[in-house]
Amino acid sequence: MRVIKDADIRKAEILDAAEKLFHEKGYSKATTEDILQMTGIARGTLYYHFKGKEEILLAIIDRKIDKHEKEFRTLAEDTTLSAVEKLVQVIHLQSNSGVLAEGLHEKENAEFHQKSFQRSLLRYAPVLTEIVEQGIKSGEFSCAYPRECVEMLFCASQLFDPGVFAWSQEERQRKKEAFFCMLEVTLGISVDAKKRIISDC
Numbered sequence: 655m656r657v658i659k660d661a662d663i664r665k666a667e668i669l670d671a672a673e674k675l676f677h678e679k680g681y682s683k684a685t686t687e688d689i690l691q692m693t694g695i696a697r698g699t700l701y702y703h704f705k706g707k708e709e710i711l712l713a714i715i716d717r718k719i720d721k722h723e724k725e726f727r728t729l730a731e732d733t734t735l736s737a738v739e740k741l742v743q744v745i746h747l748q749s750n751s752g753v754l755a756e757g758l759h760e761k762e763n764a765e766f767h768q769k770s771f772q773r774s775l776l777r778y779a780p781v782l783t784e785i786v787e788q789g790i791k792s793g794e795f796s797c798a799y800p801r802e803c804v805e806m807l808f809c810a811s812q813l814f815d816p817g818v819f820a821w822s823q824e825e826r827q828r829k830k831e832a833f834f835c836m837l838e839v840t841l842g843i844s845v846d847a848k849k850r851i852i853s854d855c
Contacts, residue, residue: 665703667693669717672710681711681766708766715770719777722747726781730788737789738843742851744782748811771812779804786841796842803840810836 671692675684686707690697704710725747729740782804789795797803813819813829821829834852837843843851 661703664695664699665713668695668700668703669710669714672707673714676711676714681707711766712769715766715773719773722774723777723781726778726785730781730784737785737792737794738851740785741789741837744785745851767818775805775808778808782808789841794843797840807836807840 668689672684672689675688675692678684679688684707686697686700689710690700693700704713726744729735729743732740735743779801783801786795786797786800786804790797790800810833813833814826837851
């Protein structure tokens, strides 16, 4: 058991160092040599855990997705919150999640951004659908296609990623208002619930 634990700790150290470097230098400029210097490990140790820099970035993406999926799952299972309250917290969590890595948005790394989006959608959609279904049962929402609506709303939320779109404050505000209109129509949210979501977000 100790060997497995030590290996997990070492892997986490590599990911922590790589994520810091990707933020500071950008993915394309950061090198495996930079990671080795920051962690103080041998090259063979690095390649024991990861085949290369690309695999490290994907592991960073998956680690963050794991974290947010657990947070969404905790919300879904919280019986003290209404579906609307859960939805508000989901929006807060998404808006405060930050950019995975600065280099993820460089033009040459579009593939990684796509993989990040695909992984996020596939992992988050089931648990977010549960929240919507809870709202349907409680009468807070009215939606015939909960899973599909969640997926479309998630896609629309990518418009707010500052690493992809550099909207002005006015443009961002208009898109935010439009997004809440989409929530209202797509999920069949009442006007009062919509007002609450807007005020809390």
